[in-house]
Amino acid sequence: MKIVFTPDWFLGKDVLIDVFSFLVLFAFFILCVRYYKLNKKRNFLSLGTGFLLIALAQLATILTKFVLYYDTSFIQTIGQMVITYKIVNTVNIFYHVGFFFQRFLTLIGLYVIYKIPSHKKVKDLFPMDYLLILLALVGLAVLSIIAYWVFHLAVILFLALITSNYLKVYKENKSRNTRILIIAFALLALAHLIYFMSPFSILYVLANLIELVSYLILLFLIIRLLRCNNALCRA
Amino acid sequence: MHSAEHRSKMERKRSRMDIISDILLIINEKGGKIKPTHLMYKANLSHKQMKSYLNDLYKGNFAKKEIVDEKAKIAITNKGRDFLTKFSRMKEFEKTFGL
Numbered sequence: 663m664k665i666v667f668t669p670d671w672f673l674g675k676d677v678l679i680d681v682f683s684f685l686v687l688f689a690f691f692i693l694c695v696r697y698y699k700l701n702k703k704r705n706f707l708s709l710g711t712g713f714l715l716i717a718l719a720q721l722a723t724i725l726t727k728f729v730l731y732y733d734t735s736f737i738q739t740i741g742q743m744v745i746t747y748k749i750v751n752t753v754n755i756f757y758h759v760g761f762f763f764q765r766f767l768t769l770i771g772l773y774v775i776y777k778i779p780s781h782k783k784v785k786d787l788f789p790m791d792y793l794l795i796l797l798a799l800v801g802l803a804v805l806s807i808i809a810y811w812v813f814h815l816a817v818i819l820f821l822a823l824i825t826s827n828y829l830k831v832y833k834e835n836k837s838r839n840t841r842i843l844i845i846a847f848a849l850l851a852l853a854h855l856i857y858f859m860s861p862f863s864i865l866y867v868l869a870n871l872i873e874l875v876s877y878l879i880l881l882f883l884i885i886r887l888l889r890c891n892n893a894l895c896r897a
Numbered sequence: 898m899h900s901a902e903h904r905s906k907m908e909r910k911r912s913r914m915d916i917i918s919d920i921l922l923i924i925n926e927k928g929g930k931i932k933p934t935h936l937m938y939k940a941n942l943s944h945k946q947m948k949s950y951l952n953d954l955y956k957g958n959f960a961k962k963e964i965v966d967e968k969a970k971i972a973i974t975n976k977g978r979d980f981l982t983k984f985s986r987m988k989e990f991e992k993t994f995g996l
Contacts, residue, residue, distance in 0.1 A: 697987040701914055705996040778996065831995030839993040883993075890989050 687717035715771030719764045726760025766803035772820035814858035821851035849876035918984045924973040
């Protein structure tokens, strides 16, 4: 039974990419909290929350895939119809719950990151608006269980909006670091575009590799941000 | 050129943290020690304002008073340099993400 899109030879390797992504996202969260403590600006905390939510989504993926891959081999060794059926059902439920959290947390995390530069507009929103947005994101995450592409389409949309926000930031600051950030988010959008077109076999691997490259670029950005000294930063 | 000097007039008012960082940066760029009058001029502060900021810097051990050739100077401490590095990194992070 095929419950994940990963080709057999890529099983496990994709989890390593997810672990790497989780670590990079968590590093951004730590940086945001550290800088929030320094200047108490809420935007740092909001950005950190966005990164943390996506990191938790990655964690949900890791845990789900880990259990799924383990359970799949367990089913093969038993080989009895009734027991296998029950296990498959458990695996199915676990798969749906695990990936629901992955999708919901990713969407809400991306929404938070997208909303930060336009924080003035947030003041105009009522609590009811937030509730509606939350419900819409839950709806999208649930709908993507039936149609996987809904999730990837929503992610592409959010990533396009985030990239567009950072392009505006780049036009103002002309910072090389913002340019690196734009490249990373654009590559992430490309990965999801490939997932959206076809989640199977070689294209799935290609999308995973592009995702890995984008997280490597984000790691490179973290290193650049941590290595800058007074003269370099103020130039 | 000092950051306090090259800030555009169109930019918003400097926060207290920005001013503290500017003061430390000016001292650091002057080799770690500076005359109080030079600092006041370069940081674009009044005498009263500078006294208030310097009191905070002395209390936090970010800067200290020193006598060099019988003249009073303000020197940056290692803690002040560490703060300056952290603050610069935070500003670069802020600039990168447009926060």
